[in-house]
Amino acid sequence: MDNYVLFFSSCLVFAFVPGPAMLYTVSRTMSEGRAAGFRVVTGIFCGSQVHVLIAATGAASFLLASPVLFDYLRYAGGAYFIYLGFRKLVQVRAQGPGSFEAIQPSSFKESSLVEILNPKSSLFYLAFIPQFLPQATPQPVLTLFVVGTLANLIMSLGDVIIVLVSSSMKKHIIGGAGYQQHGRLAVSVIFFLLGGVVIFG
Structure with a gap:
């Protein structure tokens, strides 16, 4: 029983540790609303x-054994984040205030790629999950x-x-056209930061 409690509590702790996925979730929710946040x-x-499958099949061990492959995936993920940041900046400059929601890419598709292109997730599952496996698993x-x-x-x-917390903050603390415009720029900055974290972190 204690092992299950430790497993559940450990997962929740990791869920609230600030990282690329959390920053991305907060930024999309604050700029687009709760529905977009749930899609994220x-x-x-x-x-x-995808990373769970990679860790389960042992493919994640190749990332540990091949620093070059790990760096390639890390740079690819970071470059994608930076590309998204530039693309959003271009959208902010090119589009009017009322058209922001219409030009947003799919929250689901984009967030899937954001997570897949973070190779550290595979290493996390490879290191974390085996600690809670039953002994002598067939x-x-x-x-x-x-x-x-x-x-x-x-x-x-x-x-x-x-x-839920992010959307509540948007609803009760901030709002209006001025916030929307600044929120669009904030999303771009978040992506630049994510690119730096993945590449240099």
Whole structure:
């Protein structure tokens, strides 16, 4: 029983540790609203499931054994974040105040790529999940995938809470056309920061 409590609490702690996924979730929720935030959470969950599968099959061990491959994926992810930052800046300059929502890319698709292109997630599942596997597991790959999926679900619960808090802040603390314009620029800055964190962090 204590092991299950430790597993659940550890997942929640990791869910609220600031990182690229949290910054992205907050920025999209604050700029576009609760519905977009929930689409982001769903996309991050699906992207994380890719890393769960990579860790379960042992493919993540190649990232540990090949620093060059890890760096390639890390630079690709960082470059994608920076590209998104520049693209959003161009959109802010090119579009009028009322057309922001219409030109936003799919929250689900974009958030899935944001998570998939963060190779550190695979290493996290590879290091974290085996600590909670039952001893002498007859099907270690399947068990690792199931436990990893459960961890992903628990952390997604934390993301849902983040969306609810962020949308509540937007509704009760800030608002108006001026905030929307600044929010668009803030999203661009967030992506530049994410690119730096992934590349140099």
